[in-house]
Amino acid sequence: RGANFRCVIVGEDGSEVAPGQIGEAACRAPGLFLGYWGDPVKTAEAVESLALIENSAANARNEQVTKEIEDAEAARQARNDLYRQHILSAAERVFAERGFESAKVQDISQLAGLSMGTIYALFPGKAELLHASLDQRGGDILAHARAVAARSLPPLDGLRALMHGY
DSSP states (O other): OOTTOEEEEEOTTSSBOOTTOOOEEEEEOTTOOOOOTTOHHHHHHHHHHHHHHHHHHHHHHHHHHHHHHHHHHHHHHHHHHHHHHHHHHHHHHHHHHHHHHHOOHHHHHHHHTOOHHHHHHHOSSHHHHHHHHHHHHHHHHHHHHHHHHHTTOOHHHHHHHHHHHO
16 A cells, blocks of 8 residues: 555445445556446547557657657766877877877876876777777868869979878
8 A cells, every 4th residue: 555545435425334334445556547337438438548648648658758868868878078189199109209009098088188097998009099089180271182183283282282181
């Protein structure tokens, strides 16, 4: 018997009957619906109207939960993108200063200001960090080269523009 559950025996007039008297069970609880003893048409109508209410409430809740999940995923992705940029920036500096063989993920972690666990969550190892850094830098150079090529400069001016951007 919970705080939201109530069940009594009622007479034909709807009032509660004394213990031991004959009557009909009338219960109120979450999950119960209005029903009519001996009247299947009214019971079916009650069930149908409740189903519509429950379905619209369930759909609204599902939409809310879906939006919350999407928002959380977007926030997680934005955070990971930011962490990724910090890590790659730090990795590029450490690799440039010490070389790949001497570079340590711990040094990258300290320079990025992020834990080793965060780094390993995004990059399985040092080699993947180097590859991601090279991919990013290569993409930057390629984008610059395409932008210069789109300007249709004379060859010498195009080379100067490429060197200036690099």
